[in-house]
Amino acid sequence: KNQVEQSPQSLIILEGKNCTLQCNYTVSPFSNLRWYKQDTGRGPVSLTIMTFSENTKSNGRYTATLDADTKQSSLHITASQLSDSASYICVVIFSYAGNNRKLIWGLGTSLAVNP
């Protein structure tokens, strides 16, 4: 069964600290993996998109890693800011029957950055 599991479910850190969020998936065949940030009351915003051949990709203070062999991804946030408080969602896309794609969404990690 295609699944995406994220950990931890929630996390509280102090401003300025680093943190790492985890995503494990069983989706196959794998097309690409995405991390989204969703602020409370807003739609998700894409942070990174990673293909099978990419091991790491950065977007400012966000760095995503991908291990396609172990089917794991992580999102590392450096020098956290109060505005990083949000839900971070891992999404894995798989392709089927030619050009069809399906998105499998994780439940997200709720991050709270405290002053």
Add this chain to the structure above:
Amino acid sequence: SAVISQKPSRDICQRGTSLTIQCQVDSQVTMMFWYRQQPGQSLTLIATANQGSEATYESGFVIDKFPISRPNLTFSTLTVSNMSPEDSSIYLCSVSSGSYNEQFFGPGTRLTVL
């Protein structure tokens, strides 16, 4: 990237009534997607709306409950019909574009059914 707006941003409705949510995109797109996000849950795809054809619904969602219109390449509506408290949720409009079919989301419509 695509800029997406939704109306209304939120609404409180009575059981048994219907609400139509509008989604406007600032560029022409082939496919538009409607998602639901129930409290504490991740996003669930309701249907894919293609211009000029019937929407394609995911398992567990039917046209009678969630009729969709797609009159042109920049606009779509989702109606939540005969609402019950279980329909209380955030409804999100989305489009995909770019080489990786990156998805962009609207701000969502927060629906509360009493």
